[in-house]
Amino acid sequence: MTATTSDTLTVQAPGRRLTTAKAMVEGISQEMEADPTVFYLGEDVGAYGGIFSSTTGLLERFGPKRVIDTPISETAFIGLAIGAAVEGMRPIAELMFVDFFGVCFDQIYNHMAKIHFESGGNVKVPMVLTTAVGGGYSDAAQHSQCLWATFAHMPGMKVVVPSTPYDAKGLMISAIRDDNPVVYMFHKGVMGLPWMTKSQRTNDVVPEDPYEVPIGKARLARAGKDVTVVTLSLSVHDALDVADRLGAEGVLDAEVIDLRSLVPLDREAILTSVARTGRLVIVDEDYQSFGLSGEVVATVTDHDPSMLRAPAIRVAVPDVPIPYAHGLEEAVLPGPARIEAALRKVTGA
Amino acid sequence: MTATTSDTLTVQAPGRRLTTAKAMVEGISQEMEADPTVFYLGEDVGAYGGIFSSTTGLLERFGPKRVIDTPISETAFIGLAIGAAVEGMRPIAELMFVDFFGVCFDQIYNHMAKIHFESGGNVKVPMVLTTAVGGGYSDAAQHSQCLWATFAHMPGMKVVVPSTPYDAKGLMISAIRDDNPVVYMFHKGVMGLPWMTKSQRTNDVVPEDPYEVPIGKARLARAGKDVTVVTLSLSVHDALDVADRLGAEGVLDAEVIDLRSLVPLDREAILTSVARTGRLVIVDEDYQSFGLSGEVVATVTDHDPSMLRAPAIRVAVPDVPIPYAHGLEEAVLPGPARIEAALRKVTGA
Amino acid sequence: MTVTAPGTASRLDAAVRRDLYSQMVLIRTFEEALLRDYHADKKPVWDIAAGLIPGEMHLSAGQEPVAAGVCAHLSTADAITATHRPHHLAIAHGMDLGALAAEIFGRETGLGRGRGGHMHLFDPATHFSCSGIIAEGYPPALGQAFAFTRQGSDRIAVAVTGEGAANQGAFHEAINLAALWKLPVVFVVEDNDWGISVPRSASTSVPSNATRAAAYGIPGERIEDNAVEAVYAAAGRAVARARAGEGPSLIEVHTLRLWGHFEGDAQGYRTDLDGVPDRDPLPTYELTLREAGLLDDERVAAIRAEAAAKVEAAIDFAKSSPVPDPASATSYVFA
């Protein structure tokens, strides 16, 4: 379906502003209030409040029976969440950095994601797996990855990736209420943390009441006519910055689509936009090959290769581990400079 | 570069025939003979000879100091292989089924694959990780996956996928001699096992002397002019069967490219072929979305979308766990019926 | 750590003892029927993909004492997480035999509508599940136990693995967490001496996994000789402790893999084959009960006949059930 524009409007209206982290916590908090089966567990989610402030204040509010620090045993506590979900609870388990998935992925993709299917639909696993993703602050090869394509490649789990405070709250509420396992991947750079602020948009208007953002619908973050930028998470902000600047300068008018989720992938929103612009740039902080960027290209050309008036350009991490040194990392991440170059190239501007 | 045809010729010449499993073992055996630093470790690789006969006879020949049964501790023994490789040995570690990668992937992608990069090239990790992939025999959701795109998505490891006895030996020798970590993924159905024979081509001519098959060069398995089939592993045989039949019937003339490796991916071979045929079918036993099939499509259209005279068709597992029941599994695997339908559709035949 | 020899098992009620025996007979009867049907249509050349029951088949014959002894203390409201070798536990826990058989035959009437197969049995009615991934069944049991506690009940979860699995990371993580949070879990290790072809001596650095309980500050007990009454007694203690909120226990049973690791396994590696028939727990326990005057030919025949009737009814149900419609192959990925 066509990407919805309503949220863009919403966030431009006046109102109470929250950082993405606080919006996410508010979503969790309201659901915990409403539903006693919701609980949160993970490393440093209690007194610390989450390394990236994903749980700040929850322990104080809900106590240690519902906001639970775990040992560094991801397989054990994610498995615990699965078992609790099977018995009717709605756990939220946090994998501190997505980069650690290799120690516990069996529980995630062989159990959490498959039980519903293997049971022929008889057993549901309504849980949320939250995890921090992304780089840009020199945390090097083992703490800077996005890896969303790896999760999205495995059937059976939804994968959401908020980029704004509004979506962070709404997608969290939808994820908790969903009867399926939902992986909720928050980029550290969108959280609006004072010590890692990557965009002013990470502090924005958020309605106080609970609301859902439907999982599987992309958001039209900026309307434009010359080229479609398909992106997600922190890169939405880089793409918007570049698009706004190039638009103001009269260079080109880019449409920016914030995917919001990889599974389900809103293929219709991509197709509708590219059908109008005829040009496509994908901005993806995950590794380039065998991932999201190729899937988006194929989504278009599987429909009709002639929709693309020029080859699509993929601005992604060029199949290299994330380097530590600042200049090297900047060179491999899909930042503004690379986005601008791609937009100019694909439009010939 | 253009896919090489030489091996197709080779396997049609008379000579000694081996199953894929025996060819693989011969490659290992000759390298173990030549290089005392090579050893093999894994579960049931000793007296059992490998669940899928990947090591039959090696224990008898090289003894328990070089062909080593391990506990069911994949993290420990794959990590052991990494440490031994760092110190100059050339270990081959077997992950019995690729489906188990979730219990040990951290060692694989955060260590094996990244150490060379993180060390700025100062430390090499010359090891081979062998693993059985694929379904088609009702082994259900946790024992039937291919998952090669997941490995290939992570930078730092080569990923090879032999489909024939000739390649199984040559790629194994290249993998062992390579100074990089190489993941060697053998489909159970290509091994030529009497209890799981999926194609007559899995028992074929193999030269006795050691030889290398270069990693990163696709193989032109069948020349054709109407459509390019890009495939790998067991699906090569299904594609060839269908192509030969449709060719003999005069329906269409398909070119079949056996990728042989995902990393490096021989993009030139794909482009060269599609430039001639203008039509593309990808046959991939891995999950469809965010994987190999999209990457192959994007490889073509990133070059020039107009190369495709019709949308490419991806014959892959439709984002569903592999079901147990025979009829369900057949419906989701990329077997001959789905390949034929795709070939007819893309060519309009 | 305690080692319980068979002789020390407390005297049990006659009815309990006969029930233990009957349960073991039912399990064995089921496994023998599967053995027969699994191989029936895979001749002359054995092809794993062929036949009414294709795929891997891990039968549990020889391990009945574990299932009978442990499950005697459970109701279907308690949870069990089992392994790739799950049938004995499923049956002893009271799973519907028809739904079980139908799943194994890949039918629409199966527990998982034929999607799961014999390593992936999920039964909400008996809170039973299993996994084909070694030791990875332990962690979800913690969550079931956690939920039961939060629900204010005294229901518990039993988590089972083989001795080979006890060297997998999940084993360690799960027991530590359960011990730390005093979760009502009973951890069971089925030591059948082999992990496929690898003997225990080549996988495990200590003679008994019960020793490992000390690494978590919980009770550990090892039962020798596949002794069903000793299992019953140890499980009784562990279950009571869990229900009382005192936390988890670990029980290792030295049991027996009567047949191959999976069907088709020639067991050429197996050095202990000679002694196997004598160690079959079924005739052994039958003899014990006969000597105690609790069984005679007539009772044995009746127990066997009842088991056979149940099993054949289940298998008939399975065989006469429809296979899933291939058009529905992509259903049930999401709720």
Next chain:
Amino acid sequence: MTVTAPGTASRLDAAVRRDLYSQMVLIRTFEEALLRDYHADKKPVWDIAAGLIPGEMHLSAGQEPVAAGVCAHLSTADAITATHRPHHLAIAHGMDLGALAAEIFGRETGLGRGRGGHMHLFDPATHFSCSGIIAEGYPPALGQAFAFTRQGSDRIAVAVTGEGAANQGAFHEAINLAALWKLPVVFVVEDNDWGISVPRSASTSVPSNATRAAAYGIPGERIEDNAVEAVYAAAGRAVARARAGEGPSLIEVHTLRLWGHFEGDAQGYRTDLDGVPDRDPLPTYELTLREAGLLDDERVAAIRAEAAAKVEAAIDFAKSSPVPDPASATSYVFA
């Protein structure tokens, strides 16, 4: 399992004791220099991505006794695998300080040409490596030990983790395998009471990880009070055992995280902060050696001056080294 109290450490040679002290001083001097330079250009608003040293920074101040006591028994031909908090071990093991500092500053002259960063130090010269993934440094140590044995040498590998990491699966798998194969490894657990904000009591079901050695049939020893001489003694036994081919040992040291988990950690969760200064091992040990007549003002000043000179030379080298060329950002993925 043995618990060694400081008083029971055997009388050591004066030179050894002074070396232990000097080593601790060198480490602390390095960490203090990093502390200074890490924060120097992150003011007034602390931004983790800013400054000459961006990213996470886990300093090891307070844990010097572990590094000094263990590494005193090693040569650079022996291997060490460390954690996200690796500097003290790298220094005590003899890593070139300039290459270490240059890596931390992200320079082309660094150990990993600036690609790795402070959690990913790989030094072929000292067989040193580390990993930012908890407990995942243990398994590669087995492989280094394996290779050393195959090469016919008596070189060994030391694998280090924190007490929090001891509840990760890799810990269990690695020790079992090393014990089973009698690999020459010394496993060290640095118990600094905290895993980020989680106290040991909320992560570990037993009071001492030395207890866990019994789960693998290997010797386990816990050293209290961050006592460097007791560490030295225990490590001596474990290293000798490993070199003699008798297999691995486990040593847990009750040590101290003097500062935050990483720089920027406000430690609001930390209930034990009051007692921390008194537990600093550096003044404590200095006093011991002064009382024993082995140190006086002059010697202490000389040791400190030497450390300062070395450290400042290394930091100068780092700061004056070139940053990597962004054009080379995709190099070194493959050999």
